[in-house]
Amino acid sequence: MTRLSLLAAAMLAAGAAPAAAGLFDVPDPEIVYEGAAPGLAAGVTVIRSAQDLEKVIANLEPAPDRDRLDVKDRTLLLVVGRPRENACRETLLEEISTRGIRARVRLTERFAEKGCACAGTPRPPRAFLVAVGRIVRRATLLPTDAVVPCTPGLEQGDHGAKGPELLFEASWDDDAGGRIIADAGAWAEACARMSPADRCPEIDFDIERVVLVTGRARSNGCRETRVIKAVFASEEEAAFTVEEIYPGRGQMCTQIFRAPKVFAFRVPASVMRVRVTTRESRR
Incomplete structure (x- = not known):
């Protein structure tokens, strides 16, 4: 190999190192929206294009702040829980982890114990938008059911007679x-x-x-x-x-x-x- 070829190879190797480091420099997951998704089924959806994002936004209440929704440099995960049939039901986003192109999302679906007279009207599923590294292309939802004790507060509903x-x-x-x-x-x-x-x-x-x-x-x-x-x-x-x-x-x-x-x-x-x-x- 000539001296020029050796120098070119060294320069190429030196230039390749930062690119490889950037590939695996994945930002931490960040929740950029929390609301509800009327009519959507429980699950997790990977969003990598502006077109897919627009379809998602149309189903969210309230409407998200678009300035926080970046699908150019990051991937978004739409996480939807199960329908909440009364005031006792709630969905908690417990953990988001990523490894390479895959993401894992852990949800806890909270239910009141059997026999609890839960007040409140049915509510649409809880929805979250989570920003992860652009490298992420697949996601798995891991839901867990949790039974919470029945209390007077649960039976009366979240707000009772008290207003804002x-x-x-x-x-x-x-x-x-x-x-x-x-x-x-x-x-x-x-x-x-x-x-x-x-x-x-x-x-x-x-x-x-x-x-x-x-x-x-x-x-x-x-x-x-x-x-x-x-x-x-x-x-x-x-x-x-x-x-x-x-x-x-x-x-x-x-x-x-x-x-x-x-x-x-x-x-x-x-x-x-x-x-x-x-x-x-x-x-």
Whole structure:
């Protein structure tokens, strides 16, 4: 072999090493979405294209944050549990492990012990989107059934008569309606936009969520917004009634524009939908 050939071979070998290391430098699995999948069967689906991802998103409630769904550099796993026929039923994602092109997903399906009078209406299956290394092409679901003791809390349902807990009122520049905050990053971002910005308490997003209910813009000093009703319509839906108060005829109001009012409510992690009804009144 000539000196030039030896040098070329050495350079090729040196260049190949980083590529091989990158191939096996697999990122840790990351849960990027948790919600429900009405109508989908239990199982795990490997998603590696934008087309397949669009088909999946259409079946998820609530709709995922698309900015967190990357199928260019990573593979996504759609994990769907069994239907939850009452408030006692729950699906827990216990473990995701990868080895080469294969992934293994362990789910625990929780049931109440026999004879427990479980309240609550049937709920669609729990669904998770998990980001794994791009190398992953196959996945296996390993479900386990777990029986939990019957308690008064289970028999009464997740929420009982208690409604969403009001944490605070503030103002910010956002569209009217309701939105769910499901992680600490989104909570910190939302809090930074509020005035005042130092009211946000710490939330345990493993078991809780925050619902932000925003009113309309207030175009004068007489305009006001208040939440007059906050209830759980079901284990997965929180319902709010907002009253938008406008000045009466001939009322003199300070001409000052104020940002919309926002109300922060603490709810259980089972809440995945928000319904806001608005009514108008005059002073």
